[in-house]
Amino acid sequence: MKIFSILFFLLLSSTAFAQTSELTKEESQEIINLINSYSKARETKDSTLLRQILTIDIDQLVSSGVWRDGIAVAIEGMMSSSASNPGERTLKVESIRFVNPKVAIVDARYEIKNSDGTTRKMWSTFVVVMETEQWKISAIRNMLPSGN
Template sequence: MKSLSILFLLLISSSAFSQNPLNTKGESREIMDLISSYSQARETNDTVLLREILVEDVDQLVSSGVWRKGIDEAVKGMMESSAENPGERSLKLESIRFLNPDVAIVDAHYEIKNSSGTVRKMWSTFLVVTETEQWKISAIRNMLPAGN
């Protein structure tokens, strides 16, 4: 009887810490739409949309090594970057990894094709969180692949 009680306690404690299935099609679709909205906002210089999809304390590390901290600095920097580096931007999602029901890491290929036809190929990683029952971007990391 004692071993049965111990087994029961182990089963209860392990189930309390086991993860629920996180990667539902609905959640993934919402995150894909969020990244699409981010891309659209950058392409159209839509600061209102950016402010809707970024958390207040968002931070961004750009490929040049500059940190942008807070929504005001991030939005300002994004607009300046789009003006200084014109071109057709594209984000192609590669993966979404849920850390828990309210946090996910999103990896994407990020390319900027300029008017001369050259393409700047990078990676972007987004940390997305649910805030007021809506997925929002909490952090962005842009990286140049080694050798570029």
């Protein structure tokens, strides 16, 4: 009977971890889709989409060192930046770390291919949060590694 109990609990715990793993994979894909939506909104200058995927209290630190606090300031800055710095923007998610079931840190390679053929290679870190059954971007940190 004792062996049966141990096997039962081992089987139960492995099933629980399998469900968590599947859930994490699904949520990871949702987060990747969120970052892709952000990239698309920036590329197409879609402020309506940005309002849907950003939290109201978003803050952003851009590579020039400027802080953007709040959704209105962030969207205005994003639209202005996309217009004044044209180029093909690419965000490629490299890692997602779940801090808890409702918060994750996302690191992505961020490249802007300029019209003169040069490429600006940076990193972006996003803090995403589950808000009203939807992942949203709460913070963005863009970094330009030294030497680039």
